[in-house]
Amino acid sequence: MNFSEVFKQSNQLCKVSPDGKYLATCVQYRLVVRDVSTLQILQLYTCLDQISHMDWSSDSLFILCAMYKRGLVQVWSLEQPDWHCKIDEGSIGLVSSRWSPDGRHILNTTEFHLRVTVWSLCTKAVSYIKYPKACQKGIDFSRDGCYMALAERRDCKDYVSVFVCDDWHLLRHFETETQDLAGLEWSPNGCVLAVWDSCLEYKVLLYSLDGRLLSAYSAYEWSLGVKSVTWSPNSQFLAIGSYDEKVRILNHITWKKITQFEHPSSINNTKAVVYKEVEKRTAVGSDDLSLHITIGTALYNTRSKYEICPSPVQIPVVKPDPDRANPKIGVSSLAFSSDSRYLATKNDNMASVVWVWDMQKMSLVAVLEQTSAVRCFQWDPCRPRLALCTGNTTLYLWSPAGCVSVQVPTEGGFQVQSLNWHRSGDSLMLLGKEQLCLCYMDTDQEDNIREFTATK
DSSP: OEEOOOEEOSTTOEEEOTTSSEEEEEETTEEEEEETTTOOEEEEEEOSSOOSEEEEOTTSSEEEEEEGGGTEEEEEESSOTTOEEEEEOGGGOOSEEEEOTTSSEEEEEOGGGOEEEEEETTTOOEEEEEOBOOSTBOEEEOTTSSEEEEEEEETTEEEEEEEETTTTEEEEEEEOSOSSEEEEEEOTTSSEEEEEEOTTSOOEEEEETTSOEEEEEOOOSSSOOEEEEEEOTTSSEEEEEETTSEEEEEETTTOOEEEEEEOOSEEOOTTSEEEEEEEEEEEOOHHHHHHHHHTTOOSEEEEEEEEEEOSSEEOOOOOOOTTSSSOSOSEEEEEEOTTSSEEEEEEGGGTTEEEEEETTTTEEEEEEEOSSOOOEEEEOSSSSOEEEEOSSSEEEEEETTEEEEEEOOOTTOOOOOEEEEOTTSSEEEEEOSSEEEEEEOOTTHHHHHHHHHHTO
16 A cells, blocks of 8 residues: 555545546635646635535536535636636525536525525526425435435425426425434435434335335334435345344345344354454654654554454443433444445444445354444445544455555554545545545555465
8 A cells, every 4th residue: 555645634525526536625715626646736726714515516527615604605617717606695594505416506405494595507597495304314316317305394294305407397296104204315226215214213115206105114113213224236225224233134126124134242153254453552762762752642653453353252332321312322334335245334332343244145244343433434436345444543444355454654643534435446535633645555455455364
């Protein structure tokens, strides 16, 4: 692996363009656009206030910068640096801003979710959509960009409206069988819309494009229910993470549960490999002491590696406080690999552990136990390779070949808070609190992991 130098950023507002050629970063009120391959600055834009949100258009030609406190959105062009657009929502305020799939319309959600305003960059036309619901995920576009599903709340009832994105006309409008709709998400093939209720009632509903209810699923009653939902990339599985610390898998033919994955505190599965991170602290040599004092780091170097633990293995569990809202329990994070072969999960009361499941064998294949709580994990978009971080100076990678931890070699103790893969899978963007750097993968990374695993 190779690492770039460190660059400044604010609020982790850093994104690679959809075509993979450019890297946009926000530093306070400035927007910096770099070439991904050379990291040379191509454009530098100055906004009217500190940037709250930034996003690329689908064709990588425009960048949206939202300033929620001032109710402003500014749009910048890469092809024509002198051109810019300013959208002012005025006294009605602004809480969310996003691109439509065509990259020529902007959807702004006003304060108190009074309406969604659709602004056209081409014709300057404005459309209004009333009654958007304030929920976890109230808007979703189909993968082909043809349709938008919007959760609505009116007369104390939940509804879903399906719009055609070409001209924003209403295609379908139907009431949902939910008490308090919490989110919705299209299947990757765009044929089915999954809708789920709030955590107070376990209910997942599946609707067709024309609003027909295909199936309703409920695992239990009278307890906290759904915490996370995600589709597999091939649309064949719907994974539902629950507060009872289990993941239930529905199939796309009958929409019935085909299996469930549990997260026990003791692992006796001999077929699953348990990787445990072990840290080793070494004193800094006298030659390096002055350097470490100068840059303000500790007088010890912390190195980590993975050890394979024989079963049975006890997993550290944190008991949640029953008197506090939003208890740290249940499966909050779900992610399928790009080929739908593997599913990675995290159970909140086992915050330092990531579980990897084989979807062909429907069984546990690996467990990664870290020394600190896992902040973020994400699959390589091209290969079955999982990257994760825990807020320290180390990057962790898992693949079917094995597991490896890599120290980020930057001065000042760069702590990885979040990460994002490049669309090619050849590099990773590592985000700290106020900095970022790029990690470039070797093409023979799999061979390196195999060799590392074999020599342990």
